[in-house]
Amino acid sequence: MGNTITEKILMAHAGLKKIFAGQIINAQVDIALGNDVTAPIAINEFQTAGGKKIFNKDKVALVLDHFTPNKDISSAQQCKLVREFALKQKITHFYEGGKVGIEHALLPEQGIVLPGDLVIGADSHTCTYGALGAFATGVGSTDLAAAMLTGEIWLKVPSSMKFIIFGSLQKWVSGKDLILHIIGRISVNGALYKAMEFTGETISKLPMADRFSMSNMAIEAGAKNGIFAPDKITSEYVKKRAKRAYKFYSSDADAVYSDTIEINASKIEPQVAFPHLPSNVKGVSKVGKIKIDQSLIGSCTNGRIEDLRIAAKIFKNRKSSSNVRLIIIPATPEIYRQALKEGLMETFMKAGAIISPPSCGACLGGHLGILAEGERAVATTNRNFIGRMGHTKSEVYLSSPAVAAASAVLGRIASPEEL
Numbered sequence: 001m002g003n004t005i006t007e008k009i010l011m012a013h014a015g016l017k018k019i020f021a022g023q024i025i026n027a028q029v030d031i032a033l034g035n036d037v038t039a040p041i042a043i044n045e046f047q048t049a050g051g052k053k054i055f056n057k058d059k060v061a062l063v064l065d066h067f068t069p070n071k072d073i074s075s076a077q078q079c080k081l082v083r084e085f086a087l088k089q090k091i092t093h094f095y096e097g098g099k100v101g102i103e104h105a106l107l108p109e110q111g112i113v114l115p116g117d118l119v120i121g122a123d124s125h126t127c128t129y130g131a132l133g134a135f136a137t138g139v140g141s142t143d144l145a146a147a148m149l150t151g152e153i154w155l156k157v158p159s160s161m162k163f164i165i166f167g168s169l170q171k172w173v174s175g176k177d178l179i180l181h182i183i184g185r186i187s188v189n190g191a192l193y194k195a196m197e198f199t200g201e202t203i204s205k206l207p208m209a210d211r212f213s214m215s216n217m218a219i220e221a222g223a224k225n226g227i228f229a230p231d232k233i234t235s236e237y238v239k240k241r242a243k244r245a246y247k248f249y250s251s252d253a254d255a256v257y258s259d260t261i262e263i264n265a266s267k268i269e270p271q272v273a274f275p276h277l278p279s280n281v282k283g284v285s286k287v288g289k290i291k292i293d294q295s296l297i298g299s300c301t302n303g304r305i306e307d308l309r310i311a312a313k314i315f316k317n318r319k320s321s322s323n324v325r326l327i328i329i330p331a332t333p334e335i336y337r338q339a340l341k342e343g344l345m346e347t348f349m350k351a352g353a354i355i356s357p358p359s360c361g362a363c364l365g366g367h368l369g370i371l372a373e374g375e376r377a378v379a380t381t382n383r384n385f386i387g388r389m390g391h392t393k394s395e396v397y398l399s400s401p402a403v404a405a406a407s408a409v410l411g412r413i414a415s416p417e418e419l
Helices: 003-013 039-048 074-088 104-109 124-132 141-150 175-186 208-221 234-237 305-315 333-341 343-352 401-410
Strands: 024-030 033-037 060-063 093-095 118-119 135-138 151-155 159-166 192-200 225-228 259-266 272-273 281-283 294-298 326-328 376-379 397-398
Touching: 003 024, 003 135, 003 192, 003 225, 033 104, 033 141, 039 074, 039 141, 039 281, 060 074, 060 272, 074 093, 074 118, 074 397, 104 124, 104 208, 118 124, 118 141, 124 135, 124 208, 124 225, 135 225, 141 151, 141 397, 151 192, 175 208, 175 259, 175 281, 192 208, 208 225, 208 305, 225 294, 294 305, 294 401, 305 333, 305 343, 305 401, 333 343, 376 401
Parallel strands: 033 060, 033 118, 060 093, 118 135, 159 192, 159 259, 192 225, 294 326, 294 376, 376 397
Antiparallel strands: 024 151, 272 281, 272 397
């Protein structure tokens, strides 16, 4: 009996020759991640436990991306605590100020996370890195503290669900639409503590940006991790970024899966997740005339250069509705710079956009895009829970950049085909 890609990575990091779903293991960590919200708790626990020195200064990453630039005194204090710890510990991968990007876009871009890695992060969307063929999962701040101290994590080996996706994508359909469709199909707990493994002919042609979007939202189906077997597309992305060795893993032909689900991608149109769950999904043609107050294009789900290019294509010679606040958030400084170079920022400004520095602030209702009572937003983010982006009586509709851009132009949730 063979093993899945998830099991193989965990087996290698636990130093085991055999492994099975449900087994409790201790595994070596390649990267341990924290941000300005979760790292302060981990640092306090690290110190309470008597920690003096982190296990490896090259394997801890601290990214100040949630409430920065500091939105208030409290956030400034949080960042100060993390900064002082990072400097004291001489942490290699510490990012703030002009270097900071949204963590889950920044780490792959900088070659910090690589195929075959075991990555834990005190942020639920750490599962993003599965797009590279890494095992990556979110943990609590106390688990991060333990990992910073020991270089190890304990966890239960997840069983795997296999998603075989075939067929050609319709125009304007992206990885974001695929994952929204999947979550709508299996529900927000349909993959509870399982690995979501994405494969099939459609996946083999999918660009890295779309793979990141899909892995990013695996947690929205309750998954432990989302993962893609690395291939030529992965290799092209990684080889120009990697500064250390990495390894490609793949599932055995006789690996065991708890479920296998086949999906015909050619039948999927752009998707929209209605409030207040990512699983409350409809095709854009079935949405109706829903007016919006805000359109947000960015986040760790859809703030990459490919996403901005799609949005700019729609905004070319068009303006955002006067009734809509259009917010564009490039995910990293490098993406921001490339968008400037390509003239995308000029297009956005002519469309009437507010352009934010890289930040998680709007996505989590922290700053840079808070919704008031009764307001509606279409967003390329990953969650639309009650109060997620502001007032508990506001509404968030999740979509791809294409739908978010078209909606901004028309002032209501819309398909690009309507323009």
